Amino acid sequence: LSACSSGGAPSTSSTAGSGGGGAGDNSGYTFAMVTHETPGDTFWDKIKAGAQQAAKNNGITLKYSNDPDPGKQATLIQNAVDSKVDGIATTLATPDALAGAVKSANDAGIPVVAFNSGIDQYQQVGAKMYFGSDENLAGTTAGKRIASAGGKKALCVIQASGSVALEARCAGVKAGLPATENIQVNGADDPSVVSALQAKLAQDSSIDYIVTLGAPIALDALKAMDAAGSKAKLVTFDLNVDAAQAIKDKKIEFSIDQQPYVQGYLAIQSLYLNKKNGNDIGGGKAVLTGPSFVDSSNIDQILPFAKNNTR
Amino acid sequence: MSQTTKTPPSAPAEASNRVTLGWSNRLLARPEVGALVAAIVIFIFFLIVAPAFRSPASFFTVLYQSSTIGIVAVAVGMLMIGGEFDLSAGVIVTTAGLVNAMFCYQLGINLIVGAVLSLVFSLVIGFLNGYLVVRTGIPSFLITLGTFFVLQGANLGVTKLVTGSVSTPNINQMQGYSTLDAIFASSFKIGTVTVEITVLWWFLFVALSAWILQRTRIGNWIYAVGGNADSARAVGVPVKAVKIGLFMTVSFLGWFVGMHTLYKFDTLQAGNGIGNEFLYIIAAVVGGTLLTGGFGNAIGVAIGAFIFGMTSLCIVYAGWDPNWFRAFLGVMLLLAVMVNLYVKRLSTARKVG
Amino acid sequence: MSQTTKTPPSAPAEASNRVTLGWSNRLLARPEVGALVAAIVIFIFFLIVAPAFRSPASFFTVLYQSSTIGIVAVAVGMLMIGGEFDLSAGVIVTTAGLVNAMFCYQLGINLIVGAVLSLVFSLVIGFLNGYLVVRTGIPSFLITLGTFFVLQGANLGVTKLVTGSVSTPNINQMQGYSTLDAIFASSFKIGTVTVEITVLWWFLFVALSAWILQRTRIGNWIYAVGGNADSARAVGVPVKAVKIGLFMTVSFLGWFVGMHTLYKFDTLQAGNGIGNEFLYIIAAVVGGTLLTGGFGNAIGVAIGAFIFGMTSLCIVYAGWDPNWFRAFLGVMLLLAVMVNLYVKRLSTARKVG
Amino acid sequence: MTDTLAEHADPELSSGEPLIEMKDVGKTYGAIRALKGINLTVRAGEVTCVLGDNGAGKSTLIKIMAGLHPHNEGTMKVDGKEVSFSSPRESLDHGIATVYQDLAVVSLMEVWRNFFLGSELTSGKGPFATLRIADMKRIADEELRKMGVVVKDINQPIGTLSGGQRQCVAIARAVYFGARVLILDEPTAALGVKQSGVVLKYTAAARDAGLGVVFITHNPHHAYLVGNHFVILKLGQAVLDKKRADVGLDELTRQMAGGDELTELSHELQK
Amino acid sequence: MTDTLAEHADPELSSGEPLIEMKDVGKTYGAIRALKGINLTVRAGEVTCVLGDNGAGKSTLIKIMAGLHPHNEGTMKVDGKEVSFSSPRESLDHGIATVYQDLAVVSLMEVWRNFFLGSELTSGKGPFATLRIADMKRIADEELRKMGVVVKDINQPIGTLSGGQRQCVAIARAVYFGARVLILDEPTAALGVKQSGVVLKYTAAARDAGLGVVFITHNPHHAYLVGNHFVILKLGQAVLDKKRADVGLDELTRQMAGGDELTELSHELQK
Ligand SMILES: Nc1ncnc2c1ncn2[C@@H]1O[C@H](COP(=O)(O)OP(=O)(O)OP(=O)(O)O)[C@@H](O)[C@H]1O
Ligand SMILES: Nc1ncnc2c1ncn2[C@@H]1O[C@H](COP(=O)(O)OP(=O)(O)OP(=O)(O)O)[C@@H](O)[C@H]1O
Numbered sequence A: 001l002s003a004c005s006s007g008g009a010p011s012t013s014s015t016a017g018s019g020g021g022g023a024g025d026n027s028g029y030t031f032a033m034v035t036h037e038t039p040g041d042t043f044w045d046k047i048k049a050g051a052q053q054a055a056k057n058n059g060i061t062l063k064y065s066n067d068p069d070p071g072k073q074a075t076l077i078q079n080a081v082d083s084k085v086d087g088i089a090t091t092l093a094t095p096d097a098l099a100g101a102v103k104s105a106n107d108a109g110i111p112v113v114a115f116n117s118g119i120d121q122y123q124q125v126g127a128k129m130y131f132g133s134d135e136n137l138a139g140t141t142a143g144k145r146i147a148s149a150g151g152k153k154a155l156c157v158i159q160a161s162g163s164v165a166l167e168a169r170c171a172g173v174k175a176g177l178p179a180t181e182n183i184q185v186n187g188a189d190d191p192s193v194v195s196a197l198q199a200k201l202a203q204d205s206s207i208d209y210i211v212t213l214g215a216p217i218a219l220d221a222l223k224a225m226d227a228a229g230s231k232a233k234l235v236t237f238d239l240n241v242d243a244a245q246a247i248k249d250k251k252i253e254f255s256i257d258q259q260p261y262v263q264g265y266l267a268i269q270s271l272y273l274n275k276k277n278g279n280d281i282g283g284g285k286a287v288l289t290g291p292s293f294v295d296s297s298n299i300d301q302i303l304p305f306a307k308n309n310t311r
Numbered sequence B, C: 001m002s003q004t005t006k007t008p009p010s011a012p013a014e015a016s017n018r019v020t021l022g023w024s025n026r027l028l029a030r031p032e033v034g035a036l037v038a039a040i041v042i043f044i045f046f047l048i049v050a051p052a053f054r055s056p057a058s059f060f061t062v063l064y065q066s067s068t069i070g071i072v073a074v075a076v077g078m079l080m081i082g083g084e085f086d087l088s089a090g091v092i093v094t095t096a097g098l099v100n101a102m103f104c105y106q107l108g109i110n111l112i113v114g115a116v117l118s119l120v121f122s123l124v125i126g127f128l129n130g131y132l133v134v135r136t137g138i139p140s141f142l143i144t145l146g147t148f149f150v151l152q153g154a155n156l157g158v159t160k161l162v163t164g165s166v167s168t169p170n171i172n173q174m175q176g177y178s179t180l181d182a183i184f185a186s187s188f189k190i191g192t193v194t195v196e197i198t199v200l201w202w203f204l205f206v207a208l209s210a211w212i213l214q215r216t217r218i219g220n221w222i223y224a225v226g227g228n229a230d231s232a233r234a235v236g237v238p239v240k241a242v243k244i245g246l247f248m249t250v251s252f253l254g255w256f257v258g259m260h261t262l263y264k265f266d267t268l269q270a271g272n273g274i275g276n277e278f279l280y281i282i283a284a285v286v287g288g289t290l291l292t293g294g295f296g297n298a299i300g301v302a303i304g305a306f307i308f309g310m311t312s313l314c315i316v317y318a319g320w321d322p323n324w325f326r327a328f329l330g331v332m333l334l335l336a337v338m339v340n341l342y343v344k345r346l347s348t349a350r351k352v353g
Numbered sequence D, E: 001m002t003d004t005l006a007e008h009a010d011p012e013l014s015s016g017e018p019l020i021e022m023k024d025v026g027k028t029y030g031a032i033r034a035l036k037g038i039n040l041t042v043r044a045g046e047v048t049c050v051l052g053d054n055g056a057g058k059s060t061l062i063k064i065m066a067g068l069h070p071h072n073e074g075t076m077k078v079d080g081k082e083v084s085f086s087s088p089r090e091s092l093d094h095g096i097a098t099v100y101q102d103l104a105v106v107s108l109m110e111v112w113r114n115f116f117l118g119s120e121l122t123s124g125k126g127p128f129a130t131l132r133i134a135d136m137k138r139i140a141d142e143e144l145r146k147m148g149v150v151v152k153d154i155n156q157p158i159g160t161l162s163g164g165q166r167q168c169v170a171i172a173r174a175v176y177f178g179a180r181v182l183i184l185d186e187p188t189a190a191l192g193v194k195q196s197g198v199v200l201k202y203t204a205a206a207r208d209a210g211l212g213v214v215f216i217t218h219n220p221h222h223a224y225l226v227g228n229h230f231v232i233l234k235l236g237q238a239v240l241d242k243k244r245a246d247v248g249l250d251e252l253t254r255q256m257a258g259g260d261e262l263t264e265l266s267h268e269l270q271k
């Protein structure tokens, strides 16, 4: 029942204004965090949890907003500039599209840091620092590990069509294991994910590895493999409690974790340090939070943290 | 008085002009026949191009996929015959599951109690949708778009508030799980193929809906309300009650599929279900239901759901490039609608005698 | 003959029963007034709860956001007055941009050529939508749902095929960029605030549409076609041409916004634009356009877009929990529609003299 | 045909008893005043004819009795009890059946379904009771034949019938279901001479079976053939209200501002 | 009123010239045969009356002339040239204006917009030409007043008018725009005696201005007041086709199967 313990008002409100008052150093800063989250993915819960913790520690008011549409994400950054926040942390899934908005923040003297995506372009776009993993690298590493484990053919499951970040992951897997095929599923509808994967497994019996790009989809894939009587092995990106448990139960081979909690935490913390002391974390280079592998060898240490929503 | 009556002189002469339509014309005029022909055409097409589809197991996977869309589509079809839309039908599925899971998990209550509570909650939402529509006269498209947004937000907001994350905890260790799992999410084997219980439920609901629409007084009222609400009201049909009832039917079957999803997957993402409202509408319309109301039937809607389920999976069975998935789906949709139309034209264009 | 005519005897007596509605009643009966009242209420509300909204800069950000929805909504509103829907309006924006970007990038051609080509391409799609609708009589909801799927799939499939990724290469170094950027995506300063040029374009298109609808023959036809296509046809209105024209207008303005998006962001994601079709419809309907056609106007649609833009950004300005974002949006939508309705009721319920 | 009426008429009606009484009834549609200060009594065994120019408020008057729009001034009593119908169902439940001028039928539904709509025959109780489809088809067909209307197929959607045929279905339905009061709004407007005759006979038969009948028409000749009581509306107010004994066909036609004119006209047109 | 006609009538019409000639025209709606083997000539300066029972095919006949449905058997000539109208626009362009029985108006649009719909007055050419709104309002109001119809506000949506008032707008419009042929489908059905008189006068005036008129009615008396030529349809076929000189009112009424009956009926009803 640990899930309940982390529930309750303080950790949910994006404006930590009231909650943050008591804790730590009350800096009075207001930072905006703008992401390309499609609402409803547990991955972003962890990013937010990390950001909130950093905000709480330093008495920061955090304004979180998100939109998967690059144009609207740019407007949200503009929005933060209009609100005269003290700093902006943003994801750069579509760096070109956001460059203008980041520039207008810089023009207004607001520091911007990037996290989660945009490792190659963050400097060019005008962000001071970067915290995250390299999606492509993560994918490639996973592909190579599958290949070295004897995998012949992998199926990469994309749960939201047209997403740049997800496509990059699958492209990475393909780089590591050339015999990789993509499939698109509707991640918002579990039964349809199951039947689509079931159909795919029936159609191509040579698939021996399935790569899912999010923890909830991994669990659907397990159901599909079960129903199709497939012997394929499962690999996933990201973690949640159930996926961690499945790794422990050896139903999932391994997970490529990029530690979203750390990404959120560092993005806010670095803005704070930069504002307060002019610190530059990473010294001009990207700070990598992943990829790190979670498998049966280290799951026992990680499982409690996953349950805590911090890993 | 009655003695003075005489048969109007020319009536018998007119009778000679009377026609009885041949069975083939009658058949073709039914709303579902076009969809059936389209379904058969698509079915044969995929049997040819997708070898992996040629197995009973695949057929039952398609049926399962169709049933999860088809169950709610039954109700959405009836609602559309009654002249209204429900855009909240997709999220209500998730809402129903979330209410059940979180309520029971947080308070440690038997899941069956939670399922009943969730049912009541869903029916209340359906009632509210219907009540607002009939009370204000605002088009249901807008009212239910409002509830769609509200529920979507509330699903996320409340789940986050209660569980601290955007998905529910796993409920498969809780009391009452096995009973509900058996009802909503079990499956059994016939020979080598696995049949999901939702397929049976789907058939049941379709049969029930077909019977209600064709053979009962309320069915008559549903057609009338959708065909011309003013005229229906003028002859004493309780228009408002019928519409509210239809909205509640949608939320009932939404709840049903919500239960299925919860007990099949044991956990739910709060953001799920969005977009499915259109699949229900597509199923209904491909199945011959008029968007403007007053025409359609249950079998047609079921065939519509089947066409959708078959197309979306058979694209995978055929191994086509997934990037083009949507494009194939679109072409199939247009095709199904056109075949449907063509068949309907045939039925009226043929001469009698 | 004319000498034999005499004025029918009782006509003068009837004239005494004639009423001229007061200006306030006339005003209230206009479609956009309800939306205007709703907009003012929401505006004041957010001025109170969202301090960050109280600056000219914020206001212009809201205007910009409204304009990107509002430009296409102008056309969608006209189409809806004409009795049809276009669900492909959201993706066509992306299609237009993709065609321009990829065509020019792959072949190294001047962007202006590509923009023109993309315009032609968009108009062809609009024409096809319209042609299929008037030719087959299938509801536009279905036809454009089909094109929606097809375009969505093709956007992804073709982009993937051409560029190997799901977004286009950056085009800001190509020939013709600066001209097009100036037309579609420039901005200028008035004092401290930045005004995006789309805001001006938006105003222009709204004015144009208002003028067409109210003051020209074609405007009259649009209302007639949407209000009762059969009657309109019977008095000689070219129903099919009007409808096809409306679909092409939608794709023209879709192309326009597509150009804006491309030249503002210099690159485009193939999956963009999905879901926006509903925002356009919401804007139109909140602005007083009847879903069933035949009623509405351009100013109303503009106000509808403004309400949507304002609400969606002001929730952020107010710093509300983004998990609840959709719920707030839903409540605002319902509120706007209800205020709209209430105002319309007022206008007919008042007694004259 | 008249056996239908005799069978369905409420046997407790006694000729002359007031069924509907309106006192000072008025109605506005938003800013438009359609009726004002109407006093009218519908009695069992009598035909009350309402005449008047276009837009005089005749349809509005009967829509109030039928429960389609509530009145907003004055009082209306049915069987001596004051009522304000909030739905046509209530009116129907009082045995009042109506043929509307502009709200006849649901086009997409079959002829027989339209005939029985709202008063379906079922083999059980409650909304989910099974329909007696065969009976309903038979009865609908019979009743239409009695009016001299033979539709080609009782299963065809009513929207494919001609305007007059649709009107006949609406009339046959009202006659079949009207137990106490029958309201007819310009029933003969779309009908040929023959069918008009049939409708007039029905009207007389309904009167003789003891029903109260409200008959709206533009044709004073038709009205005078069956009416016991005549009301002329003008701009929403009653300008004439007389029993048959007190008014002649001539006066009626003159009051309708047409009698003299028509004769004059005929001279004029014949040159 | 008639000055309108005189002003708008095509000056080149010469009385007696055939404007529309139908030869063996037939029409089926899917499986339903509505018309068969119709021969009919509409001549300038003549009123052709079409009579017939409900469902006889009268509306179908005029819908063919008006270009609403194409015929599927036989030939139709307009001004001597064979045509098969694919849209009402073509028919209108030949100077043929029609009042439909069931397709009158666009309810949500203002009265004056309805009046001019499809033939708007503009101050330029092409679809984007500006409307002359003030003129249109004035003319619509004038034309309606000439018919004795005074609507409360020319800007009100036509859906709020009474049935008869809407019919008057449709008639006034056809009269205003009909340059060569005027087709009226039961124009007087919803009208009071007075307004019916006005419509009959218009009909006669149109005839005298040299137009060809097709007049559909159920009322042989009305028909006989203005008609030069009478056609009776029965079950889609012409059963009588005579000039005024060859047929009397009595025969017409008898043929409509109502004349004798109505007299008989009146005896019967008077008891
Ligand atoms: N729903 C409505 N909204 C506004 N005004 C209305 C409405 N219905 C009727 N009216 C107005 O009320 C008046 C009376 O109309 P009503 O239909 O009762 O006339 P009527 O006597 O039946 O005429 P007709 O003989 O032409 O059918 C008319 O002026 C009409 O414009
Ligand atoms: N759209 C249609 N589809 C099918 N059948 C039709 C259609 N329109 C008319 N009919 C049929 O054609 C026949 C002739 O109809 P029409 O409307 O021409 O009759 P009418 O002489 O005008 O009758 P009324 O006097 O009642 O208006 C009728 O049997 C009718 O049912």
Ligand SMILES: [Mg+2]
Pocket: D058, D059, D060, D101, E162, E163, E164
């Ligand atoms: Mg009336």
Ligand SMILES: [Mg+2]
Pocket: D162, D163, D164, E058, E059, E060, E101, E185
């Ligand atoms: Mg007719």
